[in-house]
Amino acid sequence: MMRKTLAVLILLGLVAFALPMTAAALGLDVEAKAGAGIGLGTTDNPDITGSPRLSAGGGVGLDFYLISLGPVDLGLSAGVEYSHSTFHYTWSNFAFPGEDQTADATYGYLNIPISVVCKLPVTDAIQVILRAGGFIGFFHSGYADLTYTVQVPPNLQDGRETLNSDNTIMMAYGLHFTAGADINLGSGFVLAPALQFDMGLTDITKNTQPLPGTFKDTLWALTVVVGIKYKVL
8 A cells, every 4th residue: 555655646746846847848748558578587596597478568658848959859758657577487406406496477566767758850750759767666466376396385385476565575666768759640649659678676576485595686678569649739
């Protein structure tokens, strides 16, 4: 409940910050988007190997263009997005030699990206849109399907483990990048396909027994998104 309240407060703060800027804005775009791609991660545990799985998400965002440098418009972008990612890994010699743990895990996050946005015209109807910044993420829900080469009750047994505050860190942050195009549809509407990369920088896992050692695990997602924008200004 606390993380949802905090997310709402941050969103309200962004709106309160954005409203006074509209008077001086060169442009204001409102976007709804969704897409899918691949998710993976990094770890400093040398015994873990992983492979990519599905990543999907969607959300809404605002682009404020505040200054022009020749043909280029620059501004700020902010939004709220939901990220759903699945990951697969095998941890060799998990609790003792010959004991391997394999996991298929699902993570759901509410992300708030904030970035610098750049718009460069290519033709009268097409513009290149680039964003670079960061995000704050709040863990929403998830689970991990675990299997073991040797089952040792009660802790090392095949089954589903719910991800929650006991085993997962609730807040994360990272880098946020997008590269795409705005294609004018007329009447203020724009089709906005883009490639989005979100790279987590913080540890997501609480190390608890019977986990041997302490390791840092991070997540990233590369997704193709398609948005519909409306040009307010």
